[in-house]
Structures are given as structure tokens and as C-alpha cells.
Amino acid sequence: MTTKMSLPYYISWSKQNAVATLPIASNRDCTMILEDGQELLDLSGISFQAGFGLNNPVILKSMQEQISSNLSLCSPKAQFQLKDEMAQKLINLVGFEGKVFWTVSGAESVEKALKMIKLATGKHKILARKRSYHGATMGALAATGDWRHDPFFPEGSDTIRIPEPSDDPDLTKTRDLISQHGPENIAAFIIETVTGGNGVWVLPTSWWQGIQDLCDEFDIKLIVDEVVTGFYRTGKAMGFHHYPVKPDVVCMAKAITGGFAPFGAVWTAPWIAKHFEDNILACGLTNYGHPLGLAALSGVFKLIEDPAFHVRLKENIEIFNQKLNQIENHQNIKAIRKLGLLGIIEHKGKITFEEYQKVGLFVYNHEGDAILSPAMTMQPSELSDGLDKLIKVICEKSM
Numbered sequence: 001m002t003t004k005m006s007l008p009y010y011i012s013w014s015k016q017n018a019v020a021t022l023p024i025a026s027n028r029d030c031t032m033i034l035e036d037g038q039e040l041l042d043l044s045g046i047s048f049q050a051g052f053g054l055n056n057p058v059i060l061k062s063m064q065e066q067i068s069s070n071l072s073l074c075s076p077k078a079q080f081q082l083k084d085e086m087a088q089k090l091i092n093l094v095g096f097e098g099k100v101f102w103t104v105s106g107a108e109s110v111e112k113a114l115k116m117i118k119l120a121t122g123k124h125k126i127l128a129r130k131r132s133y134h135g136a137t138m139g140a141l142a143a144t145g146d147w148r149h150d151p152f153f154p155e156g157s158d159t160i161r162i163p164e165p166s167d168d169p170d171l172t173k174t175r176d177l178i179s180q181h182g183p184e185n186i187a188a189f190i191i192e193t194v195t196g197g198n199g200v201w202v203l204p205t206s207w208w209q210g211i212q213d214l215c216d217e218f219d220i221k222l223i224v225d226e227v228v229t230g231f232y233r234t235g236k237a238m239g240f241h242h243y244p245v246k247p248d249v250v251c252m253a254k255a256i257t258g259g260f261a262p263f264g265a266v267w268t269a270p271w272i273a274k275h276f277e278d279n280i281l282a283c284g285l286t287n288y289g290h291p292l293g294l295a296a297l298s299g300v301f302k303l304i305e306d307p308a309f310h311v312r313l314k315e316n317i318e319i320f321n322q323k324l325n326q327i328e329n330h331q332n333i334k335a336i337r338k339l340g341l342l343g344i345i346e347h348k349g350k351i352t353f354e355e356y357q358k359v360g361l362f363v364y365n366h367e368g369d370a371i372l373s374p375a376m377t378m379q380p381s382e383l384s385d386g387l388d389k390l391i392k393v394i395c396e397k398s399m
Contacts, residue, residue, distance in 0.1 A: 013148075020353075022362075027054035030375045030382065032362055040357060041386045044364035045373040048196055048228045048342075049259030052303055053375040059258050059299030066295035076288035086294045089301050090265055093237050094250055099273035102289040103264035106227035106253030107135025112283050113223050113249045113266050114139050114190070119282065120275040121221060123187035124158050127177070131164055131198050134190065134225055134251075143190050146198055160186070165203050171210040183218035188248065193239030196228035197364075200337045200344035200371060208243035221248040227264070228342070231255040232304060232376055235317055235340035242339070248272065256297055263293030303377070315380045317341055320372075323387040330395055338372075345370045345390075351397055359389045370394070 011019040023035040030053045032040045045051055052059060066072055071080060087100040101116070103109045118124055128134075130145035141149050142157040153159075160181055163173045178186060189211060195201040215222050224247040229239030233255060236242055240250070249272070253264030287293075303309050320341055327345075328336045334346040350368025364371040370390065374383055 029053050029055060030378045038357075038360070040360055040362040041382065041389075042362045043370075043372050043374045043386050043390060044362060045255075045375060046259060046362075047254075047364065048233070048373045049254035050375060051231060051233060051255035051373070052258040052300065052377045056258055056260070056299070056303070056377065058302050059260050059296050062295045062299030062302065063260060063292055066291050069291075071291050074291060076285060078289070080291075082291065082294050082298065083289050086297050086301070090252075090267065090297075093231075094267045095237070095241065096246065096267075096269065098267050098269050101266040101268065101283065102285075102293070103253070103266060104262050104285060104287050104290070104293070105135070105264050106225075106251065107137040107140045108285065109227060109251040109253050109264040109266050110134045110140040110143065110190070110223075110225060111137045113251050113268075114143065115283050116266070116268060116272060116276075116281070117188045117221055117223060117249055119279070120272045121187045123185055125160055125181055125186045126158055127160050127162050127174070127186060127189045127220070129164065129191060129195075130161050131195055131201060132192055132225075133195075133197050134192070135227075162189075165201075165207045169204070169207060171207070171214060174210075175214065178214065178218055178220070183220060186218070186220050188221035188223050189215065190223040190225060192225040192227075193229045193243075194234060194339055194342060196342070196373075197366065197371065199346075199366060199369070200339075200342055202337055202339045205243055208245050212245045223247065223249040223251065225251045227251055227253045228373075231300065232309075232313060233340055233342050233373060235313070237304075239339075256300065257293060258296065258300055260299075261290075261293045261296040263290070263296060309377065312380070313341070313376050316374070316376060316378060316383055319380055319384050319387070320374070323384070323391060327391055327395060332395055332397060341372075341374055341376055343372045345372070345394060347394060347397065349397055351393060355393055355397070356390065359393055361386060361389055361393075363390065 024032055025035045026033045030042050090100050091098055101112055128143045132145040134140045134143045141152055142159050168174055224240045226238050230252045248269045250267040257263045317340055324336050332348055334348045337344050346369045353365045356363040
């Protein structure tokens with residue numbers, strides 16, 4: 001990375017007076033090519049969104065065809081075939097009947113989910129984890145538990161922080177919180193299926209069963225945040241498919257278009273759809289159901305409906321597990337957590353982004369630890385070689 005002091009635009013999540021940037025010239029397959037010619041294999045899907053590589057021809061062709069059509073822009077209230085087809089495919093992918101609200105990002109998906117669940121239940125309190133990130137808009141930040149929440153909500157909000165699963169495995173403390181605040185005031189839980197940017201925390205099946213039991217007992221709804229984990233990132237279509245839960249709302253973005261268009265969606269259960277038949281849905285976006293986002297999504301469906309995709313995904317998950325398992329007991333490793341093609345390697349020391357860049361890798365760095373979410377379509381040999389380079393850096397780094 002290079003440091004530029006006076007850019008004419010902001011760099012996100014950074015102090016602007018000494019921000020590090022990555023001078024990209026172009027992309028090829030799963031490789032970033034820098035202005036100086038260096039090539040970086042992307043082992044993190046940029047920020048989880050590039051689940052199908054950085055230059056996927058199937059998705060790009062779908063978008064190019066839509067641009068060349070007579071419908072590359074339209075009213076948010078428009079009805080057209082592509083919009084209808086993609087909604088039904090998304091409903092089928094979630095696995096339950098329901099209805100779709102289109103958005104432009106993961107934060108907007110969470111924002112609309114919170115609005116809709118509060119409107120439909122008539123309740124305003126939300127149960128959420130401290131170790132979480134749900135997006136950068138104000139509503140999503142209110143549910144978020146990490147450092148980005150604090151500057152905007154110093155005195156709290158309608159969000160109730162539940163204990164972490166490790167501190168409350170049988171959910172006794174969570175039950176007490178529900179009683180304290182009154183289930184009649186609590187609209188929903190919002191939970192990431194697997195916590196992504198805050199450390200890839202894969203939660204026990206028993207804990208998820210306990211969450212579903214509390215929802216059933218107290219008539220509290222369940223919002224699952226699949227922004228990171230959707231579209232086969234964890235090996236299944238949706239991350240929640242690993243667990244015994246039936247959500248009321250599912251938030252999606254990132255890999256919904258492979259990152260090639262700003263887009264997202266919210267799936268809602270039939271009871272929510274029924275509520276808004278006779279009640280105003282106070283949600284909307286100028287670029288709602290944008291044809292180019294829908295076209296990118298159609299390209300994603302072409303990919304994931306191809307049996308060859310699932311053969312490649314299975315092979316890559318096997319490589320991923322094998323490579324990470326072989327170092328889990330190494331003296332430099334504090335912990336490894338993973339599910340599908342999403343994982344984190346916690347180092348007992350700290351490794352910088354630049355140390356991975358030196359060996360030709362782009363790695364999402366979380367407080368010195370490596371978060372991995374390589375493209376699901378990556379060549380298995382390329383994934384294997386990239387992980388070997390990563391492992392070499394990790395194992396040779398002095399603590």
C-alpha cells in the first residue's frame with residue numbers, strides 16, 4: 001500500500017492525514033494488478049463481495065446485455081420480467097415462501113429489515129450481539145456492536161445487547177434480558193449467521209436452537225444477516241441453512257452480484273408481506289430493483305445453477321480445510337475458525353497487510369489476523385498455491 005496525504009476523495013474507515021491506498025491498474029480472474037505491475041492474488045474476496053472473482057465473464061456478460069437492451073434504467077415502481085424472475089429465484093434460494101424487497105447495499109438491507117420488522121410487529125426494541133457489524137447507515141449502526149456504533153449512540157438506542165454465546169451457551173442470561181425489557185416490547189433478534197469482519201465466529205448449533213426456541217416462546221422474530229455468508233460462501237446457499245432456524249427476515253448483499261453492482265435484497269416471511277397488503281410500507285429507494293443490479297444477479301444465478309460450480313466449490317472447500325487444518329497446532333497460531341470458504345487465522349503475533357503483499361497476496365487484515373474468503377470459482381491449484389504462500393508467511397513470522 002502507498003500513503004497519499006491529499007486525495008480529492010475520502011478513504012473509508014481511516015484517518016485521512018496518513019491513509020494507505022492500493023494503486024490498482026486492472027483485475028484478471030482472481031488477481032489484482034497494481035500500477036507498478038505487481039500481481040496480488042485475492043484471498044479475501046476484496047471485502048467478502050468478490051465471491052466469483054474479479055473479472056467474471058458470466059456476470060459481466062449479463063450486465064453488458066442489459067446495458068445494451070432498452071431497459072438499463074427504469075422507475076422503482078416498474079414491473080418487468082427480469083425483476084419478477086430474480087425475485088422468485090431468490091425466494092427459492094432462501095428456501096421458504098415469502099417476498100423480496102430490493103436494496104442497494106448490505107447496510108440498506110439491514111436498514112429496511114429493521115424498519116419492516118418494527119412496522120409489522122408494532123414493537124421497537126432489537127436484540128443484537130456486541131460482536132457484530134451490520135452496516136454503516138444509522139439504523140444498521142444502531143444494531144452494530146463494534147466500535148463504529150459508539151460515536152453515534154453514546155447513550156444507547158433501542159438495541160439490547162445480548163451476551164456472547166461463549167458467556168451464555170444455554171441463553172439463560174438472554175432469557176433474563178427478555179424478561180427485564182418485556183417481550184411485548186421486543187421486535188426481533190438480528191444476528192449474523194457467521195460474524196465476518198469481526199473475526200469469523202461460527203456459533204454452535206445448540207445456541208442457534210436456543211435462539212429459535214426463545215423466538216417461538218416469546219413471539220420474537222428473527223432477522224438473519226446473510227450479507228457476508230449468502231450465496232454459498234459457507235458451502236450452503238445461505239449460512240442459516242446449517243442451523244435449525246426459520247428466519248422471518250433474511251438480509252443479503254455483497255455476493256448477490258459478485259460485487260459487480262451495488263445491490264442487495266431483503267427476504268421477508270409471508271406474514272410480513274400480508275401485513276403490508278393493507279398497511280403502508282414506509283420504505284423506498286430511488287434505485288430500487290435497478291435493472292443492472294438484477295442483471296448481475298441473473299449472472300450469479302447462471303453460475304450457481306451450473307453443476308460445475310458445485311464441483312469447484314466442493315474441491316476448494318476441501319483444499320481450504322486441508323491447508324488450514326495442517327497449521328492449526330503450529331506454535332504461531334492462536335486460533336483458526338472456518339466454515340465453507342470463510343475463515344480466520346489468528347496469529348500469536350501480528351502480521352501486516354504489507355507482509356502478505358510482499359509475497360503477492362491480498363488479505364483482509366483484522367487486527368493483525370488474516371480473514372479469508374477466496375473466490376468460490378478460483379482455480380483449485382491457484383487457491384492451493386496462494387494458501388501455501390500465506391501459510392509460509394504465518395509460520396515463519398517471529399512472535
